[in-house]
Amino acid sequence: MNHYIYDGSFDGLLNAIYKAYYTPDKPDKILSYEKREDNFLVKEILIDTDAKKAKKVYEAIDKKISPAALRKIYYAYLSEIDGIEMDILNFVRLGFKIGTDIELNLANEAVFKIESIYNKVSHERHRMTGLIRFKELKNNILYAEISPDYNLVGIIAPHFIKRLSNENFIIHDKKRNISVFYNKKEWIVREIKGDLNIIFNEKEEDYQNLWKMYFKSISIKEKFNPKLQRSNMPKKYWKYLIEKGG
Known part of the structure; x- marks a missing residue:
């Protein structure tokens, strides 16, 4: 063989x-x-x-x-x-x-x-473009964590470059220890060795609390449908969703 x-x-x-x-x-x-x-x-x-x-x-x-x-x-x-x-x-x-x-x-x-x-x-690529949540770091870089089933960081990056062309951002695939880095001009996918030095902006917690409050306020108790919610937003992705406590 x-x-x-x-x-x-x-x-x-x-x-x-x-x-x-x-x-x-x-x-x-x-x-x-x-x-x-x-x-x-x-x-x-x-x-x-x-x-x-x-x-x-x-x-x-x-x-x-x-x-x-x-x-x-x-x-x-x-x-x-x-x-x-x-x-x-x-x-x-x-x-x-x-x-x-x-x-x-x-x-x-x-x-x-x-x-x-x-x-x-x-x-999954399409789904992730709607589920990724960025948080602001102390140095004004936007940072998002994901753990997709497939190796998607390289094919979702162009979507966010179009939407966030004037921002610096990192999308970190924690499952594979790789990240997309974008600096307003170019982007690259790199392997991450060790932990990233993540320090969140002082106001980030306030932003997250406001987002959770907003998400809760627009929820209609009478129309709450856990089965449909899990279908549109599978539970395996909740870990990194701010509105779900991520």
Whole structure:
């Protein structure tokens, strides 16, 4: 059995796809370094991350299949689901054969899985844009904490850059220890090592109390529907919602 081992990045995955096309040693699995398996029956093939090769695969998917397919592949990668790399490879293989018609081929297992996962990641991305709550730090930076099911910080950042273009902000994914940093001009996603030095603005507690009071004041007791509320705002997200005590 051949296991491709890559660095966990999207460029690294594209290099694994490139390798699968230009070597006789086809992969049975594609795994990140973090998920590699100790098995003496397995031949590990380490994948170097080459930006030029990644670009070739990226552009080939975009032109030979479609921009929409490229987006779905990227969202599937962000899902971090075990085994998704081979599903992506199989999706790309089929896409290179039939082109844009791949969108119609939901009977294919890989196509159906990529489509299904893309919809789940898209749904959570949309939901998070409405659930993120910023707090003001002492240095006037806006700060928000999240712990989404999927690795979303890079795809929700553009939404908040448009809305908060004149603010400095941080969106911190505490589940993955990564953050988006935006400084009114550019943004970057970085790994967080250790704790961020978070000191809230002195007025932040007052703002939060006012928001909680407002949320309580607009609630209509007779129309309170916990089941509907949990459907629109799942309980797993309440931890970071100011109006729910976060």
